[in-house]
Amino acid sequence: MKKWILAAAISAALTACSASNVSTSLPQGVSLVETVTTTESGVGIPYKKYQLANGLTVILHQDKSDPLVHVDVTYHVGSSRELPGRSGFAHLFEHMMFQGSENVADEQHFKAVTEAGGTLNGTTNTDRTNYFETVPSNQLEKMLWLESDRMGYFLPALTEEKFEVQRETVKNERAQRIDNQPYGRMGERFNQALYPAGHPYSWPVIGWPDDLNRADVNDVKHFFQRWYGPNNATLTIGGDFDEVQTLAWVNKYFGEIPRGPEVTAAPKPLVTLDKTRYISMEDRVHLPLLRMAFPTVYASHQDEAALDLLSNIIGGGPTSLVYKNLVKDGYAVQAGVSHPCQELACQFSIYALANPARGGELSDIEARVLESIAEFEQRGVTDDDLQKAKVQFEANTIFGLQSVKGKVSTLALNQTFFGNPDMIAYDLTRYANVTKEDVMRVFNRYIKNKPMVVMSVVPEGQTQLIAHEDNYVAPAPQIAEQAVTGLETVEAVAPSFDRSIMPTPQAAPMITVPVLWTDTLSNGIDVMATTSTETPTIELMIYLNGGHRLVDVKQAGLANLTASVLNESSQLRSTEELAQALEMLGSTVSFGASTYQSYVKVSALTSHIDETLAIVQEKLFKPGFNSADFERVKQQHLQSLQHMQSDPNYIANSGFDALLFGDNTPLGISSEGTIASVSALTLDDVKGFYQQQYRAGNAQIVAVSNLMQPQLLSKLQGLSSWQGESSALPALAAMPALEAGTVYIVDKPGAAQSVIKIGQRAMPFDATGEYFKSYLMNYPLGGAFNSRINLNLREDKGYTYGARSYFSGGSEQGLFQATASVRSDVTAQALVEFAKEINRYQASGMTDQELAFMRNSVSQSQALDYETPYQKAGFMRRIQRFNLDPNFTQTQADIIRNIPKEELNNLASAKLQLAEMIVLIVGDKANIEADIKALGYPVRALAL
Template identity: 80%
Template sequence: MKKWILAAAISAALTACSASQSPTALPQGVTLLETVTVADSAVGIPYKKYMLANGLTVVLHQDSSDPLVHVDVTYHVGSARELPGRSGFAHLFEHMMFQGSEHVGDEQHFKTVTEAGGTLNGTTNTDRTNYFETVPSNQLEKMLWLESDRMGYFLPALTEEKFEVQRETVKNERAQRIDNQPYGRMNERFNQAFYPAGHQYSWPVIGWPADLDRANVDDVKHFFQRWYGPNNATLTIGGDFDEVQALAWINKYFGEIPRGPEVTGETKELVTLDATRYISMEDRVHLPLLRIAFPTVYASHEDEAALDLLANIIGGGPTSLVYKNLVKDGYAVQAGVSHPCQELACQFSIYALANPARGGQLSDIEQRVKESIAEFEQRGVTDADLQKVKVQFEASTIFGLQSVKGKVSTLALNQTFFGDPDRIAFDLKRYAGVTKADVMRVFNTYIKGKPMVVMSVVPEGQKQLIAHADNFVAPAPKVADEAVSGVNAIALASSSFDRSVMPVAQQAPVITAPVLWTGNLQNGIPVMGTTSEETPTVELVIYLNGGHRLVDIKQAGLANLTASLLNESSQKRTTEELAQALEMLGSSVSFGASTYQSYIKVSTLTSHLDETLAIVNEKLFEPGFKAADFERIKQQHLQSLQHMQSDPNYIADSTFDALLFGADTPLGVSSQGTMASVAALTLEDVRAFYQVQYRAGNAQMVVVGDLNKDKLMNKLAGFATWQGDSSKLPAMKPLPALAGGHVYLLDKPGAAQSVIKIGKRAMPYDATGDYFKSYLMNYPLGGAFNSRINLNLREDKGYTYGARSYFSGGSEEGLFEASASVRTDVTAEAMVEFANEINGYQASGMTEKELMFMRNSISQGQALDYETPYQKAGFMRRIQRFGLDADFTQTQAQIINTISKETLNKLASSELKLDEMIVLIVGDRAKIEKNIKALGYPVTVLEL
């Protein structure tokens, strides 16, 4: 659907939308509220908005470009609806709502959606909870049945056992995402100081552990009754569907659900501080971090847009003052300014990761931040400042709407918070209307001389690095007498039809892969492309075979360091000048590297393609390779490597690779390199690698845009003068023999969880052979949410937030891995369950039901594979890199539908022998070693 034609000027979008309430034949009880169309010369999302008699708001957006639908149910309830001392309910409910309802069995939500070929999830923030599914278009009725059943019939299925399991799952999620992560506890500590005691944003969305322990089943029931009624929800559907049929289904499944208690909007009172508050925290980190924030307004306040522009000017990238004064000068490894907004409050937020090589003293960082703010006051706002931010906003709006999910999410959010689904024209107008005087006014109103919260996070034992002595202690949170207020007697939902009968899917949509074209530039560089007219954008990726694999292992990290330097200055312009040029276009150009390739990713509006490609050529063919850039980038890289040693997951990944592939091969050493290898690199090394890697003979291109082949090939002609033959990969050293059945334990004292990895080397990638068939074989074991491993460790035992297994293959080698982050106190027990599941599956294989589940899920899921330009580019790159036939997916589909259970089980028998696998555990040795050894495994303790 070609609705995204960028206006020549922003003003063209401002009068693009029209609304009407023309009468239509509708199901009884359904009211059409408005119809909004979008002119072809404008940017926006056409939709129709309806309301059911019970108050449910329905927003429908039709897009027939792909055979899929995205369904979103957003409830206007987040952690801000909780009461003091009763935190975590909204997030807990996100988990509980996947545990079945009166007519949908336990674990059936995930199974039903996955088997239908769809994806699903739920998210919770301070202000809303949403549940969403993307499925083939023939599965829409089934999704409405699922969502309506948990809206209207959840409570009869709620049990004490389910509640306890999900409470443990939430604790595991907290341990994994907060307690076991560097800086993980920073946000919740910061918000306690930033917001008044008892403010809805002063507690974490995931909840305080003590509050979770305090909750009981009745509290959960009351929270659901209070907030999850249809009158506090918006159902949004986007994609390829029949509107009349969809409305009939919506009315059938949702119309009989009783209205819930009335819900009013929260009071929006501006947050203020009486004085600057200093707080600090020691953490298991390497880089000292300074975080500063000023309270400002709230989402959609008249000053929000000007504050966003102010944040961009002071700290929004390489052209900003904070970058110049902190990062460019080497005092910070990273720094930035943003203005995130929530429904009730916004923060003007500044952060900087101090460079220990320059002392790491956060008082110095704070002073430089203050000097940057003072410099802005003297410098003021330029015309270029306003133009670049407005162009960036407009471009990001376009790029954010490349998928049905993106459009549906936008409609749902805007309806929930503002009662207006498509605010694109409104937002463009308010950003276009910001003046220099507006920016200076909000600076003087909210920033200049105003109190702030200043938080220092320093490595354990290095309290001397904090910016200032603490002068604020958050008061102990009060505990509300009741968990939920405002619950009235609520009528239970009844149904006029048998809800226990799952709807039958309609005829499956015809799935077609993108129509591809191929060509060659005059110098022989192969180009593969496809036309996508949904947005006026072009996505180009230039791949260069080689990457980390092309580097001598003693120079590990060189491919990444070279790419990073190519993101800096050219011979003609500085880093800041190039960044400014791209910002003025709303484009992005990014050099990077991975194990087998270096790459250049280009995203641009079609109208700015020529100018953007000129910048790509300048960066690629005339790199600056300046000594000052090199020293700064190298120092940042070294500090980043040191920082990653604080992350248990990075430690586990890099150590596991070294065990499997050897610490003297490029597959066993991270493409990021090591402290020793990166420290030894020189600018001459970078120049030499550039000559070997960035040659035309190594290059291949994929491109997705709203131009045809001839036009795109003409645009790419500037690369036709690129020269150089392909580079040969160095020989790989022999890989190590694996000590199957051996456990390697890497001690991380104080770790909140244990990271477990079990695996072995396996076959390299192939599209239709045993590698692909092993992917099918593993699907019921650990490849889906409702796989055996995840249901056991997460849903049945409550050991983890998630567990999985998978095969991964490159052009030379592959691996099989089963992994999870588990509670420290059940590390040994989790190993036993992993072993039981892998051994049982290896011995007996999948069942007939699992075979059918796999077939349905994977084959129908192909409808979702080619929606976005990014997905199309990835599809084409796979064909290029591995030399596949353009119709290889048809062969895969035939395999999926015809492969026998016996063939798959034979693969399981040969590929899943546990005694051929090694085990790595990263955790607190003092707490887990004894129980692991008691299992009888030989254990080797590793050092970091």
């Protein structure tokens, strides 16, 4: 809930808002609350705010820069509206509301939005639930029809069967995101200790399993009736639309929905602790983790801003005290401090992942954290502390306004929690006015010598590493007799029009590909860029062809390790001094590497691009290659690799690549490397790879900014002195022969889920040939939410939270895979369903209806492809990297419109031969192996 803007940097592009409430001719029952427009000074998001007679708040923000609209419906209900022992309802409803309503058939919501070329989702947190769609602008009326039908006409379509399927889906989501993830159960255990019994934040948003099992369909109906009325909702629309027409549609579709029971604000008593509470947990992890938190205030409290700045000073990055005392000295692999705020409560949160190479004792980590807090008290707050924290926060908000979705989300959030969409200028003032005295005052009031919760998470069997023996046990949960209170009878109103008729979209908008320009620096570096004036920012990427592919497999991880060292000190300044300089600018500079390229990612306010590029050049041309930096970064990398061995998805990805491409090629070994390969790397190796990779001959630049071509080229002249020829890639070793039809099992004892991967090698990337056509072919099988695979395994069977299939390709090789994380007890059944869907599709191909769906969905989705700077940058990079015709999207559009179904089905027949594929499963071997063997598959154990 934090929003900051740097006024001086953006006054020319984002201007402040002045409010008026002058009324114009409006549909009956619609009232104009306020109009907020731009002025010549300050910052803000222009909008108009309306209210319908039934209490629905409507916010309209026009942005005609792209032919799209973003629709958001936010209900002021999250898990905090639930009762003890009745958790999980709000999140369950996020799922239920996609399952059709009286006039929208089962799965039609996803199908309608996807076929319209849009994207959609819903999210739930402690305090609100939102549903949102981004679609081409001609599809707005259809979105309003969909959202209004589930707001006003959901219950007639709610069945016991739908309820049971979605309850299973939620259980699968919990298994995938919590039970089967390292540290997954930490948050819910921690909150039980931090908040009093019965506090609405003391249970997880996803719900306790027993509470989900306790619920019945009538509980769900009552929860909907209590909280999902229009008077507890905000409808926010942003993008390219006609305001008069949009208001008429809003009134038509939402105006007749009856008002729900009245909703009052929840109380916000400050949370306090009587003493420090120690708790601990064993988990299937490698790195011991310490988590600490002090209860503080709540969102928008007068002390929130000062506490935010305090957290930044103590632990907000490489210049902080916690970083210096824990990470810099090698006692922690990672550590940080933050002050997350929710509507009812905030917490001053500290975490550290202990470095086992330094012992891993969490008592030592706790002592060092407390020493850092004491050090802050002694040294106090400096002017630079305040300035860098404010600038960082302020710049972050500008980058958050680069999309219509970002602006709509900001307006909706502020209206929902504070009753005022126009909070940017207020927050700017709030944070700008924080003083040193304010920071010390909140430190003394909420942190110094105050009780806290301290949680230790240690590897199984290593309880000797905990910080302190447990002294707190959460009380047994209470169970409310009823799932809902405050329910009132609301009389249904018959609609005045036939709601069963889906609106027909208007003419499709003209899709405008960004206007690109290309140039070459004097040393031959290609530059491709486009101008975007929506925000006064520059997003710049320096790509260096090579990356992991340039490295001998025996040195796997070298490209990543070199990039990490380049993120550290230069010959002129230390890591901390460079970080401080960037923080004072509100800029970020990050070196990284992937399979085929190394890169430098630069984000800056345009007003600070000269200073930022000077730092880029310092890091790039005068790297420090400090031995202490190298040893620390290498140790962090090794511990990270050990940690990832606890993640079943990482295990599955690395194992599958090794099977397909072999462990003697860089395509078969992760760019992160292995423990053995990284352990053997030296600082001289890093220096050697730097000389080979970071040459002008390997470099290409992509940029999105508000500068014209001559201005940007002038800024880039400092890179013209860069020298060096391009580096040739080594020959790629032969690929291994696949043991087709074999199921490989990686044992993960006790796993709640099995990660399944089915696939084979496939063609490399191309933009308009067989690869692209195979993408179109796969779309109905596993490329969309309502694809055959996902509807079967998730919606029909309830085996998984999500299943899909796709083709992925690089410049040399590609793969096809079908994948899902499924409940451990249905692993064999899920494998059967995957095989059934793939075989059926391979034999018969897509239907005429699926062909029409694919054509509509893929072609219309192009309206969403170029909105944000990074979408534009990604588009340009594809052109650069694969040497594409800048008009390749027009060729793709022609293919989408005209490719015969027979050609696509022939591709399915040729590319989806299940008998030629292998299967990898990461799961509990003891529980799944017998059932898989019973299916007739040859099974092999795979050790990674």
